[in-house]
Amino acid sequence: xxxxxxxxxxxxxxxxxxxxxxxxxxxxxxxxxxxxxxxxxxxxxxxxxxxxxxxxxxxxxxxxxxxxxxxxxxxxxxxxxxxxxxxxxxxxxxxxxxxxxxxxxxxxxxxxxxxxxxxxxxxxxxxxxxxxxxxxxxxxxxxxxxxxxxxxxxxxxxxxxxxxxxxxxxxxxxxxxxxxxxxxxxxxxxxxxxxxxxxx
Amino acid sequence: xxxxxxxxxxxxxxxxxxxxxxxxxxxxxxxxxxxxxxxxxxxxxxxxxxxxxxxxxxxxxxxxxxxxxxxxxxxxxxxxxxxxxxxxxxxxxxxxxxxxxxxxxxxxxxxxxxxxxxxxxxxxxxxxxxxxxxxxxxxxxxxxxxxxxxxxxxxxxxxxxxxxxxxxxxxxxxxxxxxxxxxxxxxxxxxxxxxxxxxx
Amino acid sequence: xxxxxxxxxxxxxxxxxxxxxxxxxxxxxxxxxxxxxxxxxxxxxxxxxxxxxxxxxxxxxxxxxxxxxxxxxxxxxxxxxxxxxxxxxxxxxxxxxxxxxxxxxxxxxxxxxxxxxxxxxxxxxxxxxxxxxxxxxxxxxxxxxxxxxxxxxxxxxxxxxxxxxxxxxxxxxxxxxxxxxxxxxxxxxxxxxxxxxxxx
Amino acid sequence: xxxxxxxxxxxxxxxxxxxxxxxxxxxxxxxxxxxxxxxxxxxxxxxxxxxxxxxxxxxxxxxxxxxxxxxxxxxxxxxxxxxxxxxxxxxxxxxxxxxxxxxxxxxxxxxxxxxxxxxxxxxxxxxxxxxxxxxxxxxxxxxxxxxxxxxxxxxxxxxxxxxxxxxxxxxxxxxxxxxxxxxxxxxxxxxxxxxxxxxx
DNA sequence: GATGAATGAGACTTCATTCAT
DNA sequence: TATGAATGAAGTCTCATTCAT
Numbered sequence: 007x008x009x010x011x012x013x014x015x016x017x018x019x020x021x022x023x024x025x026x027x028x029x030x031x032x033x034x035x036x037x038x039x040x041x042x043x044x045x046x047x048x049x050x051x052x053x054x055x056x057x058x059x060x061x062x063x064x065x066x067x068x069x070x071x072x073x074x075x076x077x078x079x080x081x082x083x084x085x086x087x088x089x090x091x092x093x094x095x096x097x098x099x100x101x102x103x104x105x106x107x108x109x110x111x112x113x114x115x116x117x118x119x120x121x122x123x124x125x126x127x128x129x130x131x132x133x134x135x136x137x138x139x140x141x142x143x144x145x146x147x148x149x150x151x152x153x154x155x156x157x158x159x160x161x162x163x164x165x166x167x168x169x170x171x172x173x174x175x176x177x178x179x180x181x182x183x184x185x186x187x188x189x190x191x192x193x194x195x196x197x198x199x200x201x202x203x204x205x206x
Numbered sequence: 207x208x209x210x211x212x213x214x215x216x217x218x219x220x221x222x223x224x225x226x227x228x229x230x231x232x233x234x235x236x237x238x239x240x241x242x243x244x245x246x247x248x249x250x251x252x253x254x255x256x257x258x259x260x261x262x263x264x265x266x267x268x269x270x271x272x273x274x275x276x277x278x279x280x281x282x283x284x285x286x287x288x289x290x291x292x293x294x295x296x297x298x299x300x301x302x303x304x305x306x307x308x309x310x311x312x313x314x315x316x317x318x319x320x321x322x323x324x325x326x327x328x329x330x331x332x333x334x335x336x337x338x339x340x341x342x343x344x345x346x347x348x349x350x351x352x353x354x355x356x357x358x359x360x361x362x363x364x365x366x367x368x369x370x371x372x373x374x375x376x377x378x379x380x381x382x383x384x385x386x387x388x389x390x391x392x393x394x395x396x397x398x399x400x401x402x403x404x405x406x
Numbered sequence: 407x408x409x410x411x412x413x414x415x416x417x418x419x420x421x422x423x424x425x426x427x428x429x430x431x432x433x434x435x436x437x438x439x440x441x442x443x444x445x446x447x448x449x450x451x452x453x454x455x456x457x458x459x460x461x462x463x464x465x466x467x468x469x470x471x472x473x474x475x476x477x478x479x480x481x482x483x484x485x486x487x488x489x490x491x492x493x494x495x496x497x498x499x500x501x502x503x504x505x506x507x508x509x510x511x512x513x514x515x516x517x518x519x520x521x522x523x524x525x526x527x528x529x530x531x532x533x534x535x536x537x538x539x540x541x542x543x544x545x546x547x548x549x550x551x552x553x554x555x556x557x558x559x560x561x562x563x564x565x566x567x568x569x570x571x572x573x574x575x576x577x578x579x580x581x582x583x584x585x586x587x588x589x590x591x592x593x594x595x596x597x598x599x600x601x602x603x604x605x606x
Numbered sequence: 607x608x609x610x611x612x613x614x615x616x617x618x619x620x621x622x623x624x625x626x627x628x629x630x631x632x633x634x635x636x637x638x639x640x641x642x643x644x645x646x647x648x649x650x651x652x653x654x655x656x657x658x659x660x661x662x663x664x665x666x667x668x669x670x671x672x673x674x675x676x677x678x679x680x681x682x683x684x685x686x687x688x689x690x691x692x693x694x695x696x697x698x699x700x701x702x703x704x705x706x707x708x709x710x711x712x713x714x715x716x717x718x719x720x721x722x723x724x725x726x727x728x729x730x731x732x733x734x735x736x737x738x739x740x741x742x743x744x745x746x747x748x749x750x751x752x753x754x755x756x757x758x759x760x761x762x763x764x765x766x767x768x769x770x771x772x773x774x775x776x777x778x779x780x781x782x783x784x785x786x787x788x789x790x791x792x793x794x795x796x797x798x799x800x801x802x803x804x805x806x
Numbered sequence: 807g808a809t810g811a812a813t814g815a816g817a818c819t820t821c822a823t824t825c826a827t
Numbered sequence: 828t829a830t831g832a833a834t835g836a837a838g839t840c841t842c843a844t845t846c847a848t
Contacts, residue, residue: 050809199399450830599799
C-alpha cells in the first residue's frame, strides 16, 4: 500500500468520525442514520462499512476518543500549574474535565454517562495512541508519593470518575439535583472523603 | 365510561408494560420493535399507540417503576430487621438493592445506569402511587434523628444512589473494575466516607 | 321518533358536515381523516358511520350543497337587480358565482373543478330541498322569452358552467392562464359567443 | 456513473411510471398504494422513493406525459391530413384527442379533468422532451396565418382545451349531459363560436 | 479502495371500521 | 342513538447492507 493511499484512507475514516461525532452530539443515536453520517462526511455509503461495523461501533470509538481527550487536556493543564497537594491535584483534574463539559454540553450529551467506559474499557482504545496514556498508573504513583495508600487505587479512581461523570451529566444538562456550579462543592467534598480514606 | 371498560384498559396497558419489560431486559432497546412488544403482549399494534408515544416512552415508565420497586422492597426488608445505626441502615438499603440486581441481572441490563433517573425524575412517577414513597424525606428525617447534619440531604442521597447504580452496573454485568462481591467493600467504604461528613 | 331526537340527529349531522367542509377547504382530501372530522365536529367516531359511508360520501354531499348555495345566492342577487338583457343576466349570474369564489378561495379549493358535478348530478341532491331549485328550467324559460332558441338548453348551460368553473379554479387559485380579474373579459366574451348561437 | 447504470436507472423509472399508469387508470388514486405500484413494476419498495416523493408526484408526472402524448398524436394525424381551414384544423385536433380518449376510457378515468393542467403546467414537463412541443406557439402562428387575431391566443386555446377536457370527461364516462357522440356537435359549435371572435 | 443504485425487510404509524356498552 | 376503545390490515417510508462497476 502506498503512502498516499494510507493517508487517503485515514482521511475518509477521520471524516466519518468527525461527522458522526457532530450528529451524535446533536441528536439521540437512534435518530442518526448511517446515511446521515456518510452524507455529512461526504463519502459514499459503502465506504462506511469499510471502516465500521455499524453506527454503534463508531459511537464506541468516539466515546473512547472523547473521554481520553478530556483527561489529556486536564492533565496538560495540571502540569502547567504548580499544584502540589495530592487531593488538590485530583480535584483539579476532575474540575478541568467538568469545565470542558460545561463549555461543551453537546459533547456531554453525546457521552451520556459513559465517561468511565470510554476511559477504562481498553478494547476500544485501539484507535488511540496507546503508550500516550495510562491514567491509573499515574494516579497510583502520585498517591504513593503523597503517602496515600490504597489497596486497589484503580478502583478508587474508577469510583471517582464514575461519580463525577454520572452526576455531572445530570447537573449540567438537567440542572439536577442542582445546577453544576451549586453542585460542585458537594461533589468535591464527596471526592475528598473518598480519597482521604487512604491517608495515613 | 363503564367499569368493565376501565378495567380492560388497565389490563391492556399492564400487558404492554410487562411485555416491554421482558424484551428490554433481554435485548438492547434498538433491537426491540413495537411489533415485538405488541406480539408478546397479545394486543393489536394500534393499541400500543393508544397508551404510549413510542418505545422510548414505555421504557421511561418502566425505568421509573423498576427503580421504585427496588427501593420499596429494600425498605420493607429494612423495616423487618432491627438495624439501628444510621450508616448501617443506608448501607443495608443499598445492599438490598444490589442483591436484587445481582439476582436479576436482566433487570439491571434494562435499567442500565438510570437507577437514579427512575427514582428522582418526578415527571415519570405519575403512574406510581405517590404518597407511598418519599425516599428523600425519609433519608433526611433519619439523618437528623441520628445527629447527622447535611445542608442538602437530597444531594447526598443522590450521589450515593448514582455512585452505587453506575458502578454496580459495571461490576455485576462486566465484572469491572472488579466482580461485585469483591467490589462491595470499596463501594461501602466510599459511601460511608460520604455519609460521615455529616457526623458531628 | 320524538321531535327532540330528530333535531338532535340533525344537529350531529350538521356538525359533521360543517367540520368536514372546513377541513376539506384547508387540506387535500387524502390528508383529512375521519378522525379529524369527528374530532372537529365534537362527536364520537362511531357516529360518523351512522350518517355517511366514508369521507368521500360526505365530500360529495358537500359539493352539491356548496354548488347550489353559490347559485342560489347569485339568483337572489339577480332578482334584486333590474337586468333585462338575457346575455347580461347569464353573465351576471356567472359573475356573482365567481365573486363568491374569489372572496372565498378555500371553498374553491374544496370544490376543485366539480362545480357542475355538484349542480347537475341529481343523485346527490337528496340532502337538498328539491323543489327549491331548477336551474336548467329557469335558463330554458328565460332563453325562450328572450327569443334565444337552443335545441338543448341544458347542454348550453352545462358547457358554460363547466367552462367557467374549470377555468376560474385555475385563474383564482393559480392565477393561470391569467389572474382572475384579467381573465374575466376573455371568459365573458367566450360565454357570450356560446350564447349568441341561439340568437335569431 | 457508468453508462449501464444510467440505462438501468431509466428502465426502473419507466417500469414504475408504466405500472402506476395502469393502476391509476383502473382505480381511484386513494385505493392504489405504493406497494401495488412497485409490485406491478417488479422493483423494490425503496426504489420507488428514489424516484418519486409519493404517489401523488408520480401521478402528476403521468398526467403531464399523457396530456402531451394525446396532443402529439393528434398533431401527427393533422399533419398527415390536408386540412386547410383554421377552425377545421383546431376542431380536428380536438376531435383526435377525443377519439383517443373514447377508445381509451381508462386513460380518461386517470386524467380526470386535468387535461389542461398536464398540458400547460410547465413545471412538470421536465421529464418531457422540451423542444418537441409548443402547442401555444403553434396555435398562435396558425391563427395569425389564417387572419385570426387574438389578443392572448394562449388564453383562447386554454379555454378550448379546458372546455373540451372537462365536458368530455363527463360525456364519455358518465354520458352526461349527453353521450359523447351526441354531445360533439354542441361542443364543436361552442368551440367554433369562441374561435370566430378572432375572425376579421 | 471507493462508489452509490438497488434492495427488501420491516419499522413505525394511521385509519377505517367494528362492537360491546 | 351514541359512544370510543380496540382492532389489525395496510399504508408510508427508512435503513442497513450488498454488489456491480
